[in-house]
Amino acid sequence: MNEERAFFDHNGLYTPTLLRVTAIEDEIPAEAVTGPIKNFVLERNGIDFRPGQFAQVTVFGAGEVPISLSSPPSLSDRIILTVRAAGFVTGALHQIRPGDVIGFRGPCGNGFPIEPCIGQDILFVAGGIGLAPLRGLLWELLFRRQDFGRILLLYGARTPRDLLYQYQIPEWQEKGVEVFQSVDVGDGVWEKRTETPRKVGVVTTLFQEIKIDPQRTVAFVCGPPVMIRFALLGLTRDLHIAPERCFATLERHMKCGVGKCGHCIVADKYVCMDGPVFSLAELEKMAVIEEPW
Ligand SMILES: Cc1cc2nc3c(=O)[nH]c(=O)nc-3n(C[C@H](O)[C@H](O)[C@H](O)COP(=O)(O)OP(=O)(O)OC[C@H]3O[C@@H](n4cnc5c(N)ncnc54)[C@H](O)[C@@H]3O)c2cc1C
Ligand code: FES
Structure with missing residues (x-):
């Protein structure tokens, strides 16, 4: 890299790695409430990362967006990215074909704390596409299943068609994951099926279905902001899990992803560098989670 380019590019901080997309899978159909969601399978190219981290993904000619890594x-x-066509750049990403190349900057952010969870029970609470970053962690824990106690997944979506990764649930259950699912609105078929405990209602109604030991449980939450608020409230008030044991990932508008531009600042934190994963104890100090009552 010549000196001038190194100066403007902060020694490569803004230069993406080029990765080939080896496969593209439809995850959620366009007719679902959340709109189309696709999985983009990328060549790994030696990139190392932790579950919960994200990448700044470039679609050439369109722009760059932060996307979580949904594989372990x-x-x-x-590497797998699970992406909803939400607007301009993600819409352009949905138009690319297998064999095309995208830009990948990262991994960015802190990721989930895994080592402190050894020997603990793990409770996942996910809403909609919020299961994408949590899947990376859940799947990783299953590679070392013996290191953890119970693993529970409470997952809610708008309708049965909006639920991600349904084809992986049987495999997770075989490995001892206790899966509970809910949808805001049923379709008549959902209510009759019995493979997993299921409800019609918001995901927090699933809290009534489980019994946990709060002293040995660590909770991970991801979903829309309102769901995160109610989930964290239920985890602490109803399930009595300490704020230090509850972790959530925050979504903020980002530009640089590397602590330079200030777009993602909340209180005294850069969400792109200090987060996107924060404990509830940290979120309370940052005054980010307003009480929902
Ligand atoms: C750390 C992090 C991880 C993410 N992981 C994923 C993921 O795994 N899969 C996925 O599909 N999406 C993920 N997102 C969201 C994704 O980055 C946005 O959907 C994307 O930036 C929208 O860009 P666009 O150009 O397609 O849409 P635009 O045309 O820019 O916007 C479309 C709509 O989305 C809103 N929007 C744009 N960016 C954000 C944002 N960061 N937060 C909330 N609303 C936004 C806009 O205000 C607008 O209403 C993540 C975001 C962050 C910050
Ligand atoms: S996105 Fe630029 S500082 Fe965080």
């Missing part, structure tokens, strides 16, 4: 690091041959 132990899946050594690929």
Whole structure:
């Protein structure tokens, strides 16, 4: 890199790695309430990361957006991104074809704390596409299943068609994951099926279905902001889990992803560098989670 380019590019901080998209899978159909969601399978190219981290993904000719890595690091041959067509750049990403190349800057952010969770029970609470970053962690824990106690997944979406990764649920259950699912609105078929405990209602109604030991449970939450608020309230007030044991990932508008531009600042934190994963104890100090009552 010549000196002038190194100066403007902060020694490569803004230069993406070029990764080939090896496969594209439809995850959620366009007719679903959340709109189309696709999985983009990328060549791994030696990139190391932690579950909960994200990448600044470039679609050439369109722009750059932050996207979580929804596959685990132990899946050594690929990286998977699960992306909803939300607007201009993600819409352009949905138009690319297998074999095309995208830009990948990162991994960015802190990721979920895994080592402090060894020997603990793990409770996942996910809403909609919020299961994408949590899947990376859940899948990683299953590579080292013996290190953890119970693993519970409470997952809610708008309708049955909006639920992600349904084809992986049987495999997770075989590995001892206790899965509970809910939809805001049923379709008549959902109510009759019995493979997993299921409800019609918001995801927090699933809290009544489980019994946990709050002293040995660590909770991970991801979903829309209102769901995060109610989930964190239920985890602490109803399930009595300490704020230090509850973690949520924050979504903020980002530009640089590397602590330079200030777009993502909340209180005294850069969400792109200090987060996007924060404990509830940290979120309370940052005054980010307003009480929902
Ligand atoms: C750390 C992080 C991880 C993310 N992981 C994923 C993921 O795994 N999969 C996924 O599909 N999406 C993820 N997102 C959201 C994704 O980055 C936005 O959907 C994307 O930036 C929208 O860009 P666009 O150009 O397609 O839409 P635009 O045309 O820019 O916007 C479309 C709409 O989305 C809103 N929007 C744009 N960016 C954000 C944002 N960051 N937060 C909330 N609303 C936004 C806009 O205000 C507008 O209403 C993540 C965001 C962050 C910050
Ligand atoms: S996105 Fe630029 S400082 Fe965080």
